[in-house]
Every structure is written in C-alpha cells, then in structure tokens.
Amino acid sequence: MTAVPHPLEETLTSGDLLSEIRARTPDVGGNAGGWPGLTFYRYTRPTEPQWEEVKSLSLCVIAQGRKCVVSGGQPHYYDPFNYLVLSSSQHFTAEILEATEEKPFLSLVLQIEPTLVRRVSSDILDRRAVPFGPKGRGKPEPVFVSPLDCALMSATIRFLQATHNGADRRVLAPLYLREMVYRVLQAEQYERLIEVAATEAVSNPVSEVISYVQRNMSEPLTVSDMAEQVSMSPSAFSHLFREVTGKSPYQFVKEMRLNRARDLLIEQQMSVTKVSRTVGYPSTSHFINEFRDRFGATPRAYCDLQLISRELGSQQRG
Structure with missing residues (x-):
C-alpha cells in the first residue's frame, strides 16, 4: 500500500515558515517564543562577530538571511536551505551576514532536551538498547550543519502553529516537536546527534x-x-x-x-x-x-x- 502524504506537508512551504517567524518577531534581536527554550530573532542589518553561549542542545533554523557561527576556529555557514545544531556549553562567535530593512534576518533557536533525543532514537531502533554514552570515538562535534529538507521544515511549521492554541499546544505541539527530532535523526546526522545528546546527559x-x-x-x-x-x-x-x-x-x-x-x-x-x-x-x-x-x-x-x-x-x- 502506498503511503498517503500528510495533507499539510503538501501545502506548507518556506513562505509559511517565513510568515510564522515574521509575525513573532516584533523587536530587533531576540523575541520570546512562548514555548520553553524557543526564541525568535530578527535583525535588519548585518552584525559584527559577537561571542555567544548556548546552555543546552539547540536547533537553529533560518527563514530569511544568512549567518556564520565559528566554533573552535571552524566556520559554519547556514541559511534557509541549511539548519545548524549546537551542543550545550558552547562558546562561539556568531555573525549575521545577510539582513536588510526590506528583507530582515529571521530565525528561530529551539533548545532540545537530550532525553527527548534518546527516546526518539530508541523508537527508531524498535526500542532496542541504545548506548547511553559516547562511542569511544572522541568528543562529538559541537556544531554541525545539515540540509533543511521539506519534511523537517513542515514539522517545524506545524510545531510553531500548534503553540498558538491552548489545546493544540498541549496535545499537538509535543508531537510535532518529537517529529522534528525524528526528522533530524533520520538525516545524515543521526550518529552525531545521538553522541551529542548522550555526552550531555552523561556529563551534565x-x-x-x-x-x-x-x-x-x-x-x-x-x-x-x-x-x-x-x-x-x-x-x-x-x-x-x-x-x-x-x-x-x-x-x-x-x-x-x-x-x-x-x-x-x-x-x-x-x-x-x-x-x-x-x-x-x-x-x-x-x-x-x-x-x-x-x-x-x-x-x-x-x-x-x-x-x-x-x-x-x-x-x-x-
């Protein structure tokens, strides 16, 4: 039997993501996201490199503009076609590369509990045992960039839309958040994300x-x-x-x-x-x-x- 696509996945586009973030960024800089660990950002001009820090595993998605994050001397560029993942307790420099008054830089940063990553990964593996620690290959990369595909983008939009309504927020938003983690794990970053989450849970x-x-x-x-x-x-x-x-x-x-x-x-x-x-x-x-x-x-x-x-x-x- 051929799988039937989710009806919303057929209609949601990058324009929907752009509209959703634009509506929730009234102020230049950071804007509270109305969900634990969620922050929206808007900038109307490029910025100089600035030192920043994240406290937990974070997913960073851009709807408009371009940004560079430098960690350990290594630059990581991302834009509406690529998302970025940061592990916790990371000091890095961040620079907005593309932003104007007419086309401001618009993005979101969502902190993700490492325990959620492990629960979803366990489901992917049919609940077989998932190693709870680093695999002995050294410290996992603290920052990585991957392509933002339609499945992850659609899940992200549905998650953001669900946070508006009380009932949807309680019932649907956690499901869409779980789907977002699932989509990231299904991508090429599976092992790296698992290692980052395991390392955080063990060390913090x-x-x-x-x-x-x-x-x-x-x-x-x-x-x-x-x-x-x-x-x-x-x-x-x-x-x-x-x-x-x-x-x-x-x-x-x-x-x-x-x-x-x-x-x-x-x-x-x-x-x-x-x-x-x-x-x-x-x-x-x-x-x-x-x-x-x-x-x-x-x-x-x-x-x-x-x-x-x-x-x-x-x-x-x-």
Missing part, C-alpha cells in the same frame, strides 16, 4: 534536575532535594548549577515557575490563585509580587495586555 546532571523540577513544580523544592536527584552534595551541586546556567538553583527555579505561570495565564486562562498553586506558590500575594517584579505587571494585568496585543496583531495580519 543539570539537565536531569531541570526535568525533575518541571515534573514537580507544584511541590516545595529545596537545593537538597535537587542535589539528591543526581547524588551530589548541595554545595557541589549549587556550584555546578551556577557554572552551567549562570544562576543559582533558587533563582533558576523561580524563573521557571514564573515563566510557567505566564504560559498558564495566557494559554489556559486559569485564575491567579490556581496558577500560583500550580507553579508552587502557597501564597498568592507572594506570587503576585514576584510576578510583577519579573514581568513589570500583575498577573491579571499582564494577561489582559497580552490578549489585547494578540487581537491587534490578528487584525493587522487580517
């Missing part, structure tokens, strides 16, 4: 703790609780965590709680009291104060402003 217990926090956000969490998950002393764990993330465990968890609260308020329209409890704040007043300190408005005022902004954006696009 911080990722494991972040996953633990995400699963237990509604519960009280102490540094001792987090350190215990990776069999480290609280002091050693705190030092490693700050070294990897640039923040203390307490500050990082607080930001995770507040970012999650923002998503719940906007996407699920939950009450402020319910949101505060869901993200681990037993005191609603304390939650409101910390939310205002981070986002510059009370939870309800922030939610109202975002809804108005979306309505205006829809009217302008219409």
